[in-house]
Amino acid sequence: MAVPDLTESKSHSHNPSAQQNVEKNNDPALNTANEHTHTHLHHTAQAERGRDETQFSKGTTYEDSNIPSQDPHDQTLHRRHLPDGPGPKLPATVADTEKGNFSPDNRSDEDPRTHTFSSFYLKYRIYFHLFIWLLFTSWWIAGLILHGRRDPMGSRTGWLKPFLLWLVITLRLMFFYVPITVITKPMHFVWNNTAVRIVSFVPDKLKIPAGATIVVGVLLIGGFASPESVDNTRDNRAVSLFGLAVIIFVMWATSKHRKAIKWHTVIVGMLVQFIIALFVLRSGAGYSIFSFVSELARDLLGFANQGTSFLTDSTVPKLGWFLVGVLPAIIFFVAFVQLLYYWGTLQWFIQKFAVFFFWSMRVSGAEAVVAAASPFIGQGESAMLIKPFVAHLTQAELHQIMTSGFATIAGSVLVAYISLGVNGQALISSCVMSIPASLAISKLRYPETEETLTTGRCVIPDDDEDRAANSLHAFANGAWLGLKIAGMILATLLCIIAFLGLADGLLTWWGRYLNINDPPLTVELIVGYICYPIAFLLGVPRNGDLLKVGQLIGTKLILNEFVAYTKLQSDPAYADLSPRSRLIATYALCGFANIGSLGTQIGVLSQISPGRSGDVSRLAVSALIAGALSTLTSASIAGLLVTDQAAFTSPSTAS
Secondary structure, three states, X not given: OOOOOHHHOOOOOOOXXXXXXXOOOOOHHHOHHHOOOOOOOOOOHHHHOOOOOXXXXXXXXXXXXXXXXXXXXXXXXXXXXXXXXXXOOOOOOEEEOOOEEEOXXXXXXXXXXXXXXXXXXXXXXXXXXXXXXXXXXXXXHHHHXXXXXXXXXXXXOOOHHHHHHHHHHHHHHHOOOOOOHHHHHHHHHHHHHXXXXXXXXXXXXXXHHHHHHHHHHHHHHHHHOOOOOOOOOHHHHHHHHHHHHXXXXXXXXXXXXXXXXXXXXXXXXXXXXXXXXXXXXXXXXXXXXXXXXHHHHHHHHHHHHHHHHHHOOOOHHHHOOHHXXXXXXXXXXXXXXXXXXXXXXXXXXXXXXXXXXXXXXXOOHHHHHHHHHHHHHOHHXXXXXXXXXXXXXXXXXXXXXXXXXXXXXXXXXXXXXHHOOOOHXXXXXXXHHHHHHHHHHHHHHOOOOOOOOOOOOOOOOOOHHHOOOOHHHHHHHHHHXXXXXXXXXXXXXXXXXXXXXXXXXHHHHHHHOOOOEOOEOOHHHHHHHHOHHXXXXXXOOOOOOHHHHHHHHHHHHHOOHHHHHHHHHHOHHHOOOOHXXXXXXXXXXXXXXXXXXXXXXXXXXXXXXXHHHHHHHHHHHHHHHHHHHHHHHHHHHHHHHOOOHHHHOOOOOOO
C-alpha cells in the first residue's frame, strides 16, 4: 500500500512562527492538517478548547537525572545541603497513571538543615537594605560637604566616582522592592509614541535603506565635524571610514546566505558601536566613566602586589617581570570575579546588557547573553552561561557565540595588559564596542535561516550543580581557577615565544642565501607584509608605520595578543610609532582572534555538547575571521573619532 506524500499536500502548513524567513520543515508531524485532539489526563475542559496555559513543575516525578549519582564524600552533595549517608526512605514502588509502576531513587532534594541567619535575613531584609542605603548615602553627602566636587584622591574623575557607586547601590536595593517596569513602561510608552510612530509612516521597502542612510549620516557627521589634530586629519579619517565599508562589503560578499541577511541587526549593531565610541571617545562624561573603570582595574594590580610582596619581598613587584608583575594580578582578579559571580552581581550586569542587545538588535536570547558576557568572563566561561541550550543551538547561533569570544578579550587578562602599560580606557571601550560589532558582523557572515529555541526570550539558566557553598568557597575556587589560567598563560607564552625564536632562526638562515639581510627574514616580517593592506585600511598614517602596525596585527593573529601587546609596549622597534598608529594598534589587538584560541573554543563547546563537536569544528575558522574583523571595525571607528590620541595611548594612572 502506497504511503501518501504529505509534504506535497496543498493543505500542508505550519503553526504560526514568530520568526520570519526560516526554512519550512516537511515533517508530517508538523503539518497542521494532521493535528488531532484527545482526552488528556492532565488537561481541563478549558484546555481542550485551546486555552491551556503553560505551566512548569519541579520535583513531581522520581525519574533519574542524567547526572551520575554523587558519592557521599563529593562536595556537590554538601552544596545541595544533603546529609551524608542515605536519604529519607521512599516507598518501594510508585504508581503513575501514565507510566505505570517504577522504583524511585532514595534521594531527596529537601534541605534538612536549618539556616538561622538566612531565615533571619529574609525576615528583616528591608531593614538590612535600609541600613546599607543610609550608610552609603551619608558617606556620599559627607564627601560632598567636606570636599565638594574635588576628589580627595587626586584623580581626574572627581565627584563622579562616589556618585556612581551610590547610584548603583541605590538602584540595586530599590529594585528588590520596586518592579523594573516602573522605568521600562514609561520608556516603552515614549518609544512607541515617538520612534515607532515615525517609522510606521515609512513604507516597508524603504525602512532598511532609510536606516542605512541615517547610519551613514551619523558616521559622516560624527567623524568629520570635529577639528583636525596633528595626524588625525580628515584624510586619515576618510581612510578609516573606507576601511570600515570594505570590512562590511567583504562580509556581505562572503556571506553564507546573502538573501537571508537581517539588515536590521547589522545596521543597529554598527550604529550602537559608533554611539558607544562617541560616548567614550568624545564626551567628558563617557571618558570619566571609563577612566574610573580603568582606574579600578589598575588598582587591582596594587592589591595583588601586596600579596606578592608578602610572599617574596617588597622590591619584587618593582622588578617589572611578567612572572611577578602580571600573573599575580590575573590570579587575584579571577578570584574576585568568581566572588562577584557567587553574589549574583555579575549575572545582574550581564543580564541588563543582554536584554538591551536582545531588544535592540533582534537576536536570540542565547546570542545576546554570550555576546554581553564575553568581555566580562571570557570566551569559554560565557558559553557556560547557556550550557542547557548549546545542544539545541542553530548553526548561526554557534557561529555567533564563537565570534563573540574571538572579538573581545576577557576581564582576567585585561589587568595583565594594563600592567604592561596599555591604556585602560582604550581596552575597556574596545571590549564594549565589540559586543554589537560581533553580533552585526556574524549575522552578515552567517545569517539565521532556522528557528531558534531562545527566540523571544533572554534567559541565563541557574547552574546549581557547580555552585559554591558560600563566599569563601567561591573565592577559593576562583583562586584555583586563576592559578590554572595564569599557569596556562605562562606555559603558552613560553612555548610560543620559544617556537617563534626557532622559526625566526630558520627563516633568517634561509634568507641569507637569498641576500635578505636588512631587515632579516622573520615570521614578523612576513605577516607584516600580509597585513600591510589591513593597516592601511584602518587609517594608519603613511609615514612608515604601516609595516609596523601590520606586523603587530599579524603577530596577534598568528601567535596571540599577549605577544603583540608586549612588542607594542616594550620592543624598541615600535617605540617611535605615532600616537594615531599606536591608538589604532591598541584597538586592533584587543581580541582573542588567533589560531591558538581555535582550540579553546572547539574544546569548550565540544565538552559542553559532544554531539555538536562536528558543527563547532566546521564553523570555527569562519567565526575566527568574523571575530578578527569585528575587532578591526572598532579600530576603524577609533581612528575615525579620536582627536586626542595621546590620552588613549598613555598608560592608565591609578587613582
